[in-house]
Amino acid sequence: MLTIKNLHAEVEGKKILKGLNFSAKPGQVHAIMGPNGSGKSTFATVLAGKEDYEVTDGSVVYKDTNLLELSPHERAHLGLFLAFQYPVAIPGLSNINFLKTAVNTIRKHQGKDPVDAYDFLAQAKALAMRVGLGESFLSRGLNDEFSGGEKKRNEIMQMLMLNPSLCILDETDSGLDIDALKTVAAGVNAHRSPDHIIVVVTHYQRLLDYIVPDFVHVLIDGAIVKTGDAQLAKELEKKGYQWLMESAGGGA
């Protein structure tokens, strides 16, 4: 269970989240939509715990734990995963080495032994195929000179590998061709389970044809101003956000 109440956050003195409320239960898929600059990525980043994002008010509780007290790696250990809108490159750090380190760190936290190197490689190869990345991507530098779509596929591959219980996918569908979109959606659907919460941030209703959400939320000016079911996304596709902005006018 994830419960967020009255979340206020700012970056470099700029107030971006202004009283955001949100909650989700295991097994649910939530979609968050909203205009550019409304605070969707900021919301995701605050959940993941980036240092220079200051929470000035409100609470975030996941698995009965106050997330705001944890550092980013501790949140990851608790099962939080963020598929970044713009994944950063780390030249020279091989994808496979990175993945193995991440998997083993999390396993260690769970009191498990490190993965068997041979099994791990086989699993990684299979997953790379599944998300449409060739084996060669495993030995390349992490996201280094990957195309936009390749980076997104790589994020999904990491999600499948790390098997997190709380996933936030920040525009993982943006910039994808139609085949990539289907691949990514298939990855996300495969990850759907009664134990997992999945939150997808998207601008496009077409993604929601493949990943049918239980709830759709509209985030405007740092707060969720409307919540509905999959139907709401279709309505937004037709009407845009203007009508909601007006009702949110003067908000927070």
Next chain:
Amino acid sequence: MSEKKTINDAVSKRYEHGFVSDVAADTFAPGLNEDVIRRLSAVKNEPEFMLNWRLKAYRKWCTMKMKTWASLNIEPIDYQAISYYSAPKTQDGPKSLDEVDPELLRTYDRLGIPLYEQKMLAGVAVDAVFDSVSIATTFKDKLKEAGVIFCSFSEALQEHPELVEKYMGTVIPVGDNFFACLNSAVFTDGSFVYVPRGVKCPMELSTYFRINAANTGQFERTLIIAEPGASVSYLEGCTAPMRDENQLHAAVVELVALPDSNIKYSTVQNWYPGDENGKGGIYNFVTKRAVAHERAKVSWTQIETGSAITWKYPSVTLRGDDSVGEFYSVALTSNCQQADTGTKMIHLGKRTKSTIISKGISAMKGQNNYRGRVKVGPMAEGARNYTQCDSLLLSDTCGAHTFPYVDVANATAKVEHEASTSKIADEQLFYLGQRGIREEEAVSLVVNGFCREVFDQLPMEFAVEAQKLLEISLEDSIG
């Protein structure tokens, strides 16, 4: 896919090799004069040419001054306060490991040099230099079978004086520079390698150097000769115990690569770098040079993580047509370390090719200078050089500087230089943190990634060791 072992929980280790072993040493009183050199040569029972060579070098050295152009802060060194000879007690050399002082063996154990069972470095011959005298050499028989000579320099002077006399000083002349000249006068021991015509050396050759007795300067001398068509890979690793006073280290390494031969020389250096104030580290002034004849290839790879002051420019003189020189380097400076390293590639032959990849990492107050010279002579038709210098800064108080000197006297030559300076981005650490990796390890991963092109040049077991050294050296370097 070459999968290099990952660094685990980095950074919080103290310098592990900082201890002094209790071996009764046979040591000359401090001081340097002709008499000391005569005694040194006599103690080592050297052939006469060697003594004359030393004396000639000493007289030359007395007329020389230390160059100051390397941008380092160096306290004056008192050469009369140094002892120029120290030997472990077992003078005549042990016949087997049972005869080796157990204290020495324990020292090696702590350094991770496996003398009893060479599990870790299976297939690697270890010629360990403890202070000034070689005390143990292994795998000799296998090498003998191939006709490879791998022994201490002292032994080479006894067994193969004609080879030493023929090649010593042909790459680095006696008076080449202040420290090489001093070394020529007072060198105590080192390694000697000779690979005969057409022979591929059957194993990696490895030597571990270690400074031990207090105030004993180390003056190693290494000479590697690859006859036509021969090939050899040599690994050098260094660690030193913790000290209060700066210790001088002035080695000379000469590589002779005859036509169609191949020499790969890798160094991982782990000398005590000094404390946060720079006190107690090693002064490391090394002259390393190779001559490459027709179609020969020489490759220097070095990982520098120790020393208070490092001053070192492994070079290749590309004398023969179509010869190839390579230089791959990672230098890490933290605390008050200063590194002034780089390379010289001297293109004399036609179509000679050189590649320089230099990675400098600076942390805390570390200062890292890259100084490279690429020189293309008038006869070097079609010579090519590619240089890439990357610097990574881990703090706001450290520095990185590159000084490329290019000197081209042939219009058909192509010389390319690329340089970059970067910091570890918060975004990178956040990304890794989001995947569950704690910050210290994340820093290690980013730094290792930065160095990967160079690590990939190292033999496998050394690559793992190099990453570990980097991890130890990064301790306290974050922030």
